[in-house]
Amino acid sequence: YNQNMSILPNEEAFEDFKRQCLASENWLKKYDDSGRQVWIEVLPDKGINSPKVHKIKCRMSIEDVPAATMYDVIHDGQYRKEWDTNMMESYDIARLSDNADVGYYSWRCPKPIKNRDVVTLRSWQVKGDEYIVMNFSVKHPDFAVKNKFVRAVSILTGYYVKATGPNSCIFIYLSQADPKGSLPKWVVNKASQVLAPRVLNSVHQAGKNYPAWKKKNSPDMKAWLNPKQNKLSYMDPALLSIQKADSLENVDESSKLDGQDAEDSS
Structure with missing residues (x-):
């Protein structure tokens, strides 16, 4: 890691994310129904260094919402409150560049598991009819772990949307x-496979409802398309560092779960 290297994703990072979204090698299909598929990455080496948490990928063919609208839905924090039922709190902390910011998000977990939160660096890119939004966890000097939450880690999470026609698109969500x-x-790997199709359903529905909602809610404000509208204060990206999963302590929730660890049926 070179100090002169910016933490902000470069062109190569966007290209690599797109490549992963479209790749089929080393991906195992876990679900396929009505235009929606879910895969998990299966790496050839199962050694000591193989990741404990699956990389998961969900793909949906959308026939009735334009790619640009789905892209707006991903970005629109105000609208997210309307459709994301698990969200507790979400806000942008600071701007890092015209196409990157740092933000906070917390969500409800089923009892008795503790609720989770993340601080992530999010960046985005539009190229012709392709849209990418991706994020990863960072450490922010002013946003330490809070007591009532377990701080989760996004190693890499994001969306790839590509138009397939004026009113249709491919929508891919990838997350580790x-x-x-x-x-x-x-439990983690099972849950992600079961929840993913449900999330796709609600995002698709959100896309269908967005134009009508947006007409009534600051219709001309889309800071992700018009950086001049962005009122967030700037922050030097050098003040952030990548949040590694292993540097956060584990909070013991094991007593709260039924079932045995041995059932690694994934």
């Missing part, structure tokens, strides 16, 4: 995230 705590990994 460690919820921390001490949840058995089979």
Whole structure:
């Protein structure tokens, strides 16, 4: 890691994210129904260094919402409150560049598991009819771990949207995230596979409802398309560092779960 290297993703990072979204090698299909698929990455080496938490990928063919609208839905924090039922709190902390910011997000977990939060660096890119939004966890000097939350880690999470027609698109969500705590990994991996199709459903529905909602809610404000509208204060990206999963302590929640760790049926 070179100090002169910026923490901000470069062109290569966007290209690599797109490549992963479109790759099929080393991906195992776990779900396929009505235009929606879910895969998990299966790496050839299962050695000591293989990641405990799956990388998961969800793909959906959308026939009735334009790519640009789905891109707006991903970005629009005000609208997210309308459709993201698990969200507790979400806000942008600071701007890092015209196409990157740092933000906070917390979400409800099913009882008795503790709720989770993340601080992430998010960046985005539009190239012709392709849209990418991606994030990873960072350490921010003013946003330490809070007591009532377990700080989760997004190793890499994001969306790739590509137009397939004026009113249709391919929508891909890719994520490798460690919820921390001490949840058995089979619980984490199972949950992500079960929840993913549900999330796709709600995002698709959100896309259909967005134009009508946006008409009534600051219709001309889209700071992600018009950086001049962005009122967030700037922050030097050098003040942030990448949040590694292993530097956060695990909070013991194991007593709260039924089932045995051995059931790594993934």
